[in-house]
Amino acid sequence: MTKMTITTLLFLSVAPAFAQNPTITGLHVRADVAVATGVAGGGSMASMGTTTTGAITTGSEMSMAQSTTNATAGSAMTVTGKKSPCASSPYTADGAIFSVLLVLEPQIDGLTKFRNVNGAMADQKTPQTVYFMTSTPIQLTSLRTQRREYAVTNKYINELWIENLSWADASDILSELQATPALVTGPIADAIRAAGGLSYSFVAVTLPIPSGGRRPDVDLTDKLAEQGSNYRPDRWARTIDTLSKMTSFDGEPVTPKNVTITASSNAQVTVEATPAATNLAAIIGAVGTNGGTASVGAATGTNGGTASAAGAGAVPVGRILLVDAPCLTVALLPALTGSNVTGGTLQFSGRYLFPWQQGHSFARLGISGESPLNSGSSVSSLSKFGAVFDLAFNKDRQPDAATAPVRFTGGLTTTFDHSTAAGGGMTMSKAAGGAKGSISFPNFTPCSWATTLAPR
């Protein structure tokens, strides 16, 4: 009883003091990367194990993350991603399996993040006083880079997600975020203005003081997980409702209170995208960061890791993500100048990739063709058609965890080519089969004169 009284007194002495001087000094937007590890293209991914807890490293945080993941199984694991029209998505860089997260981290005097949960903050002086955000105050619907426009959804509390991205799309966003933070700070500032200013509303709960091995903070997050709460906005609303009606916890009374904090006039919006970009670059590989230690500066997880995994640790051990050419290209190329050339060519090429064994093996079917723009010319105007079928395996070596690996590929190849010369006077058909071997280097490192040489 004595202990409870002390706890209550602490709460009474701290909470009002905080409420009198609520100040949001800024908003930090931390970009992060998540990778769907199952089969994209619709349907449940529950059996594939879509959720991992990549960059969450401490024991206590892992405990919470595990509980959260278990609680959301069967709901958060459904994938709405579209299947790539020309590549088997799970193992290819152009599969729509990547997501970029914009994690909103309010900078509030006297508060710090609570147990890696984006929707909760703890009082720095009295950590048992936890402030649960009632909603995400920033709403964005789209983000436009130089390349294209991306849809943004408020998937989890304080997390804006850009989903169904190819590796190139994710890289596009992160690269531009690094070079032009206004890409996101501008729209966020607009959203804040539209909402009448940045304001957070909380339900403040003062938990019992830890004692004798009892961890009320862990108990609370575990109980929330047991009740099926997760960080989707609708479910989070139920969580907040539960918290606001809570009268006791761990055998001691609690008194939830509503607190609203508004931003100061000089609150700054900052962006951090470099660690996520580094992780994305390293994700193209089988060893190193894939399933291992996230690269330097890796993000620290999101909402306990629900349906996402920050950093390169999101990719299962042993997976190889394949980088391939565009699946379908049609090019109209008029000739400008040259020798033995006609007015130009019309070209097409297409390929389909069938990876298996987590990308360690693959089959590739490709076709290509070329036709002259003015076939009546007497000079060298050629019509061509070619097809190739490769059956091969990959082996990666990744000495530097922050870059993509050196890849060795070997296998069998068969080709068929048919070509016709000017006026149909000469034709040739060739069928061939044989062995094939290749070595691929991801980039030239270091190479400071280019923004990045990673494949897109």
Add this chain to the structure above:
Amino acid sequence: MSGTTGTGSSGSMNGTTGSTSQFEGNAKFNAKFRWTELFNSSIDARYLASHDRIYGGRKTNYLINVDLLKFIVKEPFEFAATWRCGRPEPDYKKSCAFFAGVSLTSNQ
């Protein structure tokens, strides 16, 4: 991304001069350079060799395609300025030229 590929193949050739079979080896070199978020270049080169004179009376042949500059105008349309040089089959006449135009690329 840069890399080299070597293939060894056996097969048959059919054409106006009759059918035959030869062994052929070829090496490829591909490299792509992304200078900025927008601009990129690439090299695609092939070198072919055979014991027999199957390349218009020669034992070797080459084909080089250099995309000097490519950038996405508006997805999926991409501008390409290309230089191509080599002895394309079936007549194996040397041809070198600059091309410039638009390609339509899906899901790159």
